[in-house]
Amino acid sequence: MFLLGRCAAAVAHEVNNPLSAVTANISHVNSSLDSAALVRHSLKEALDDAMTGAVQVSRIVMAFRALARSDPHLGRPVDEVVRYAEILTSHPIRASAAVRVQLHGGTDGPVPRLAGDSGLLLQALVNLLLHSADHMPPGVPAPEVAVAVHANAVPVTLTVTSTGPASGVDPEGPDPTEPSVWMAQQLLAEIAGTLTIADAEGGCVYTLTAPEYGAPPLEPPAPPPDLGRASVLVIDDNELVATSLKRMLASDFDVQVASNGMDALQCLSRAPLPDVVLCDLMMPGLTGEQLFSRVSEDLRRRFIFLTGGFTVGSTRRFLREHDVPCLEKPFERSALLAHIQRVVATAPSAIR
Numbered sequence: 001m002f003l004l005g006r007c008a009a010a011v012a013h014e015v016n017n018p019l020s021a022v023t024a025n026i027s028h029v030n031s032s033l034d035s036a037a038l039v040r041h042s043l044k045e046a047l048d049d050a051m052t053g054a055v056q057v058s059r060i061v062m063a064f065r066a067l068a069r070s071d072p073h074l075g076r077p078v079d080e081v082v083r084y085a086e087i088l089t090s091h092p093i094r095a096s097a098a099v100r101v102q103l104h105g106g107t108d109g110p111v112p113r114l115a116g117d118s119g120l121l122l123q124a125l126v127n128l129l130l131h132s133a134d135h136m137p138p139g140v141p142a143p144e145v146a147v148a149v150h151a152n153a154v155p156v157t158l159t160v161t162s163t164g165p166a167s168g169v170d171p172e173g174p175d176p177t178e179p180s181v182w183m184a185q186q187l188l189a190e191i192a193g194t195l196t197i198a199d200a201e202g203g204c205v206y207t208l209t210a211p212e213y214g215a216p217p218l219e220p221p222a223p224p225p226d227l228g229r230a231s232v233l234v235i236d237d238n239e240l241v242a243t244s245l246k247r248m249l250a251s252d253f254d255v256q257v258a259s260n261g262m263d264a265l266q267c268l269s270r271a272p273l274p275d276v277v278l279c280d281l282m283m284p285g286l287t288g289e290q291l292f293s294r295v296s297e298d299l300r301r302r303f304i305f306l307t308g309g310f311t312v313g314s315t316r317r318f319l320r321e322h323d324v325p326c327l328e329k330p331f332e333r334s335a336l337l338a339h340i341q342r343v344v345a346t347a348p349s350a351i352r
Contacts, residue, residue, distance in 0.1 A: 058331075062328070063083075063085075063087040077113050078112045079149060080118075089126055089133070092130060093145055097132075097145050097163070099144075100146040102148040113156075113212065115210070115212055116190075116191030117190070117191055124187040124195070127181070127184040129147070140202075145160065145163075154212055155210055159205050159206065159207050160208070161206075162205075163202050181195070181206075188208060191210055192210075195208055231255075232275065232277075232340065233268070233274035235258045235261065235280060236278075237260055237284060252337070261290065262286050264277075264286075273302075276302050276344060278340075279303055279306065280305075280306050282308065289315060289318050292322070305324055306329060325342070
């Protein structure tokens with residue numbers, strides 16, 4: 001809880017900056033639209049800046065969400081975990097040291113991917129980064145905390161290098177007097193990983209290992225052929241989300257909206273059937289999972305689930321068992337379009 005509390009405070013601080021940019025630019029657009037002097041270029045710049053701020057908020061939320069829950073996803077790239085850790089800790093660390101991150105980047109082959117729960121690796125890494133910042137002695141020239149992903153290392157290997165003193169790891173086992181390091185060791189042990197420590201010139205090096213996922217990475221899908229104007233049914237009990245999705249997709253698709261699972265069931269019981277079904281998972285009354293179980297196999301292949309991020313274990317098992325694509329809100333338009341195009345290209349469809 002202490003770790004979550006520290007990160008929550010840091011995240012609140014980091015969210016405020018891009019969120020301020022979003023609100024300021026949207027306010028500018030609204031006021032300009034109300035005035036007679038409409039400057040198109042200025043509005044385009046304001047909307048671009050608002051989108052940049054919104055994307056930053058989205059990444060911060062995803063990082064915090066990854067920290068606060070277990071992650072059953074196998075094969076998550078380790079670079080993604082390190083980026084999340086940087087987002088969550090950069091503000092508290094900057095008060096005492098510079099932060100330097102060296103990602104794998106795929107320059108020496110595919111980015112290593114994790115076989116275990118990447119959420120536990122993220123928690124261990126955050127603990128060590130905050131511990132390094134907390135133990136940075138005053139007066140150290142050029143204080144720094146560096147994280148590096150090691151290329152071509154098996155198992156997956158990360159190092160946290162600090163100009164502060166080594167502490168917290170006993171050759172006989174974890175030292176309970178250093179709770180952050182002790183907790184990092186326990187978290188890594190849960191995924192068959194390890195934590196070791198070594199003195200380095202002017203500081204120390206923590207080395208983290210975790211099992212690598214052995215399956216080959218998925219190849220990016222080929223661009224689908226042009227299959228005509230598809231129809232999309234959006235199902236979401238949040239009116240703002242549903243309206244925004246309709247607005248986002250209306251230029252490329254014929255879009256219909258249902259505000260709950262029962263209304264959606266009626267839409268899916270009569271022709272013409274939609275080519276794609278965008279369905280929120282967590283809805284009052286008939287949930288997305290329950291709706292899915294009540295439609296035909298033909299329609300199930302047209303589903304793309306949307307989620308705000310919180311899913312219970314039974315829902316995660318449902319998604320794995322049925323292999324249904326699922327997007328976490330908020331998502332970028334390009335990601336949503338890619339999912340829709342894949343469904344249109346592969347599922348039985350009225351437009352073919």
